[in-house]
Amino acid sequence: MDNLHWLPPLSSLKYLNLSGIDLREETNWLQEVATLPSLLELRMIDCNLNNFMINSFFEYSNLSSLVTLDLSENNFSSQLPNAFFNLTKDITYLGLSFLKIHGNIPSSLLNLPYA
Numbered sequence: 001m002d003n004l005h006w007l008p009p010l011s012s013l014k015y016l017n018l019s020g021i022d023l024r025e026e027t028n029w030l031q032e033v034a035t036l037p038s039l040l041e042l043r044m045i046d047c048n049l050n051n052f053m054i055n056s057f058f059e060y061s062n063l064s065s066l067v068t069l070d071l072s073e074n075n076f077s078s079q080l081p082n083a084f085f086n087l088t089k090d091i092t093y094l095g096l097s098f099l100k101i102h103g104n105i106p107s108s109l110l111n112l113p114y115a
Helices: 029-033 049-058 084-086
Strands: 016-017 042-044 066-068 094-095
Touching: 029 049, 049 084
Parallel strands: 016 042, 042 066, 066 094
Antiparallel strands: none
């Protein structure tokens, strides 16, 4: 996949699975995904996302409808950014497997179901 420019016209898209797509070289992926106001489920497993990319995603995304988010198996090894906690207030499933997260995790996230 060369780019994600095809995403913005799909404003009523509810489910997006980008798993396995290497997003390291895709410079505009964040802008493309962040323009999906109806998105309920976003899976970006093993997309080679690094700390900067994931932090930027949480900082600049306005995905208020999101209930499922899976960022498992990416190159993230940091504390969760503060913006993460704003984005995840309505999350019912959060996939963070095989990430090297450290720091405090709010108790509200500990009550999410396992998949």
